[in-house]
Amino acid sequence: MEKLDILNGFEKYDWPVNIDRTIEKNGDEYDVIIVGSGIAGLACATLLSKKGFRVLLLEHHDRAGGFAGSFLRKGFMFNNGLEEISGIWESGPITCLAKEAGLDTADYFVLHKAAGIQYKTSEDDLTVPDNLEDLVSMLAEMFPDEGENLVAFMEDAEKAQDEYYRYADTYNVAMTPELVAKALGIAEEQYRQENPHIYDWLSCSVEKKFNEYFKNSELIDMLTMLMIYHGTDLDVTPAHTLLRSYGYFRNGNYYSKGGAQRFVNALRKFIKRQGVEVLFNHKVDEIVVRDNRVAGVRAAGKTFNSPVVVSSAHACNTYLQLVDGAHLEEQFIRYIQELEIPYSLLMVFLGVDMDLSDYPAIIHNHTQDGGYMTLIASNTDPKSAPAGKANVVLFQLCAYDDFPQRSSQTYLEKKKAASDALIAKAEKQIPGLRDHIVVEDAATPQTLERYNFTPGGTGEGLEDTINNVKPCFKSPIQGLYQVGNSVFPGSGMELAATSGMICANDICNWGV
Numbered sequence: 001m002e003k004l005d006i007l008n009g010f011e012k013y014d015w016p017v018n019i020d021r022t023i024e025k026n027g028d029e030y031d032v033i034i035v036g037s038g039i040a041g042l043a044c045a046t047l048l049s050k051k052g053f054r055v056l057l058l059e060h061h062d063r064a065g066g067f068a069g070s071f072l073r074k075g076f077m078f079n080n081g082l083e084e085i086s087g088i089w090e091s092g093p094i095t096c097l098a099k100e101a102g103l104d105t106a107d108y109f110v111l112h113k114a115a116g117i118q119y120k121t122s123e124d125d126l127t128v129p130d131n132l133e134d135l136v137s138m139l140a141e142m143f144p145d146e147g148e149n150l151v152a153f154m155e156d157a158e159k160a161q162d163e164y165y166r167y168a169d170t171y172n173v174a175m176t177p178e179l180v181a182k183a184l185g186i187a188e189e190q191y192r193q194e195n196p197h198i199y200d201w202l203s204c205s206v207e208k209k210f211n212e213y214f215k216n217s218e219l220i221d222m223l224t225m226l227m228i229y230h231g232t233d234l235d236v237t238p239a240h241t242l243l244r245s246y247g248y249f250r251n252g253n254y255y256s257k258g259g260a261q262r263f264v265n266a267l268r269k270f271i272k273r274q275g276v277e278v279l280f281n282h283k284v285d286e287i288v289v290r291d292n293r294v295a296g297v298r299a300a301g302k303t304f305n306s307p308v309v310v311s312s313a314h315a316c317n318t319y320l321q322l323v324d325g326a327h328l329e330e331q332f333i334r335y336i337q338e339l340e341i342p343y344s345l346l347m348v349f350l351g352v353d354m355d356l357s358d359y360p361a362i363i364h365n366h367t368q369d370g371g372y373m374t375l376i377a378s379n380t381d382p383k384s385a386p387a388g389k390a391n392v393v394l395f396q397l398c399a400y401d402d403f404p405q406r407s408s409q410t411y412l413e414k415k416k417a418a419s420d421a422l423i424a425k426a427e428k429q430i431p432g433l434r435d436h437i438v439v440e441d442a443a444t445p446q447t448l449e450r451y452n453f454t455p456g457g458t459g460e461g462l463e464d465t466i467n468n469v470k471p472c473f474k475s476p477i478q479g480l481y482q483v484g485n486s487v488f489p490g491s492g493m494e495l496a497a498t499s500g501m502i503c504a505n506d507i508c509n510w511g512v
Contacts, residue, residue: 013474014182017507018307021053029305030056030277032507033297035284035322036312038066038452039493040483042267043500044310046100047172049274051508056306057276058299060283063261064268066312066452067459067485068493070259073439075386076351077259078393080451081459083362083375085109086244087494089251091165096172097497098263101270108263109254112380116361117253119225120429122368127360128226132249143219153213156197157246163195164243171510173501174489176202183510198240205466206242207234225366236465244492255361255380260493287311287318287480289327294479297322308479310503315339315462315471315486316455323477332476339471339486340463341456344445346402348394348419351439356390356430369425372396389438392430394422398445400456406446415444461485473503481506 019031032048034041037059048055063069067081087094088105098105112130119126129135136154140147164174171183177191177199192199201209206228210220224234227245256263272278279300286298287309296305311318319328319336361379365372373395378385385391398418404410419442427433445457452459461484462470473487474480483499485491505511 013472013476015474015478017509018479019053019507025054028303030054031306032056032308032310033058033304033306034310034312035287035297035318036060036066036484037064037264037268037278038312038484038496039068039264040485040496040500040503041310041312042264042271043097043497044312044483044504045271045276045500046097046267047501047504048507049271049276050100051504053507055271055276056304057271057278058282058284058297058304059278059280060453061451062280064278064280065261065264068260068264068496070256070261072259073349073441074351076349076389076391076439077377077381077384078349078391078441079256079260079377081345081347081448082256082260082493083373083377083393083395084112084248085254085256085493086247086251087497088254089247091168092247092251093168093173093494093498093501096168097267097501100172101267103263103266103270108257108266110257110381112253112255112361116379117364118360118362119364119366121225121366130249130253135249139219139222142222143216146214146216146219149213149215150219154246156213157201157243158250160197160201160240161243161247161250163198164201164240166195171501171505173498173505176488179502179510183505201240201243202238204239205235206237206239209239209242210234225364232463232465236467238464238466241464241490244490244494247494255377257381258383284313284322286324287322289323289477289480292327292477294477306479308481308507310481310483310500310507312484312500314454314458314484315482316341317453318480318482319471319475323480327477329476336471340465340468341458342460342463343397344400344448344457345443345459346394346396346398346418346422346445347443348422349439349441349443350392350394350423350433350437351385352390352392352433352436353388353438354390354430354433354436355388356392359430363429365425365429369428370396372422372425374426374429392426392433394426396422400445400449403444403446406444406450411446415442418442418444459485460491461487464490473499474506 031053032055034057070079117128136150167175177188180186282299284297284299288295294309363374375393377391448457481503483503489495
C-alpha cells in the first residue's frame with residue numbers, strides 16, 4: 001500500500017516559501033491569504049498570526065465555521081455536523097490549538113456521559129463504556145479466548161498514538177516520517193527505528209492489523225462496528241485511521257458546550273486581535289497564478305495579492321474550479337478528477353418537548369432498518385435545548401443523486417419524504433417522537449453542497465482507502481497549499497485542525 005498519503009508527491013512539490021516580510025505592504029497585499037474559515041483555516045490563521053504574518057481570511061458565508069459551526073432554532077442549538085469530537089487531551093491537536101489562542105477546552109467541550117453511547121444490532125443492544133479499560137474488559141468477557149490479544153492490540157495502538165504525537169509539544173500536530181525528516185533532520189530509517197509502532201500503522205491496512213492480533217471473526221466484526229467510521233472495506237482502509245476511534249476510548253469522546261460555533265467564534269476573535277483581517281461574504285472565484293507561482297485571489301470583484309494562498313476548499317474544488325487548468329499538468333488534473341468522493345448525509349434536526357434524559361446520548365443503529373445514528377445532544381450539553389425539552393439529530397448516509405435539483409418541487413417533496421422516513425425509524429427507538437416535535441429542519445447533500453461547496457455534498461472529504469491517495473498539502477503550484485478534510489490526515493475536527501497546523505508550520509519552515 002501507499003505508506004503515507006500526506007506526502008504524495010511531496011519531494012516534487014517541496015518548494016520554498018517566498019514571503020518577504022521586510023517590505024511594507026499596501027492595503028491589498030498580504031503575506032498569506034487563507035480561503036475558507038472552517039477549523040482548518042482557523043487553525044492555520046491562529047498559528048500564523050502569532051508569528052506576526054499579515055494574513056487575510058476570506059469566507060463566502062456570513063459566519064465562520066463550516067462543518068464546525070452551529071445554528072439556533074427557537075432555543076435549540078444544533079451543530080452543522082459535529083457529534084463526536086476527538087483530539088482533546090494534553091497533547092491533542094484541539095487542546096494545542098486552544099492553548100495557542102489562550103483558550104481552555106473545558107469552556108467549550110464536554111465529555112459524552114458515561115455509558116452514553118449505544119450500538120443497536122439485530123441481536124442485541126450494546127452499551128459501550130467511555131474508557132479503554134472497561135471496553136477491553138467488556139470485549140474480553142464477550143470473547144474470552146481473545147482477552148490477551150485485546151490487551152496486546154490496545155497496547156500497540158497506545159504506543160502508535162504516543163509515537164504519532166511525540167513532537168506535539170513543539171509542532172502541535174502528529175508527525176510523519178517525512179515531516180520529521182524535514183523539521184528535525186531525522187532520516188526515515190532512524191524514524192522507523194525510534195517509532196516502530198506508528199510506522200507500522202502507517203504502512204498497513206486495517207485488515208492486516210486486525211488479523212495480526214485476532215482470529216475470531218465476530219470480534220473483528222465488533223471492532224469494525226466500534227472503530228470504522230467511513231464504512232470502507234478493511235483490506236483497503238489504512239490502519240492509522242483506527243487511531244482516532246481508539247482515541248475516543250483512551251482520551252475521551254467530546255461534544256461542544258453551547259454549540260460548536262462558540263469555539264469557532266473564540267478563534268475568530270483571537271486572530272482578529274492578532275491582526276488577521278477577516279472578510280465574510282467574500283466567495284473566492286479564482287486563485288491567481290502567474291509563472292507557476294501563486295499571486296493572490298479574486299473575490300467579491302476584487303483582487304487580493306499574496307505569494308502564499310492556503311485553500312481550505314475541497315481539493316477537487318481548488319484544482320478543478322479555483323485554479324485555471326492551464327497551470328496544471330494533465331496527469332495531475334486526471335488524478336484529481338479520479339479521486340473517490342464518499343457518501344454524504346441526510347441530517348434531520350429536531351427540537352422536541354420530551355424528557356429524553358434516560359436515553360443514551362448517541363445511538364448507532366445497525367439493525368434491519370439500515371444504518372443511521374441518533375444524537376440526543378441535550379443529554380450531553382443541556383444548554384443545547386430549553387429546559388424540559390430535548391435536542392435530537394438524526395444522521396443517515398445517502399448519495400447526492402438520491403435527491404433531484406435543489407429548490408425544485410420534486411426536491412422539496414423528496415426531502416420531506418426522506419425526513420419523515422428517518423423520523424419513523426427513530427420512533428422505534430423513541431416512541432411518540434413525531435407527536436412532540438416543536439422544531440424540525442433537515443439538510444441533504446445539496447444543502448451541504450450549497451453551504452460548504454463540497455463535491456457531492458460530502459462532509460468526509462475523500463474516501464479513506466489505500467488506493468484513494470489524498471493530495472499533498474503542498475501543490476504543484478508554488479505558494480499554493482491545501483488544507484481541510486480532503487488532505488492528510490482526514491475529516492473531523494481534530495484531523496482538519498491538524499492539517500491547518502501542519503500547513504502553518506511549513507509556512508514557518510518548521511521553526512528553522
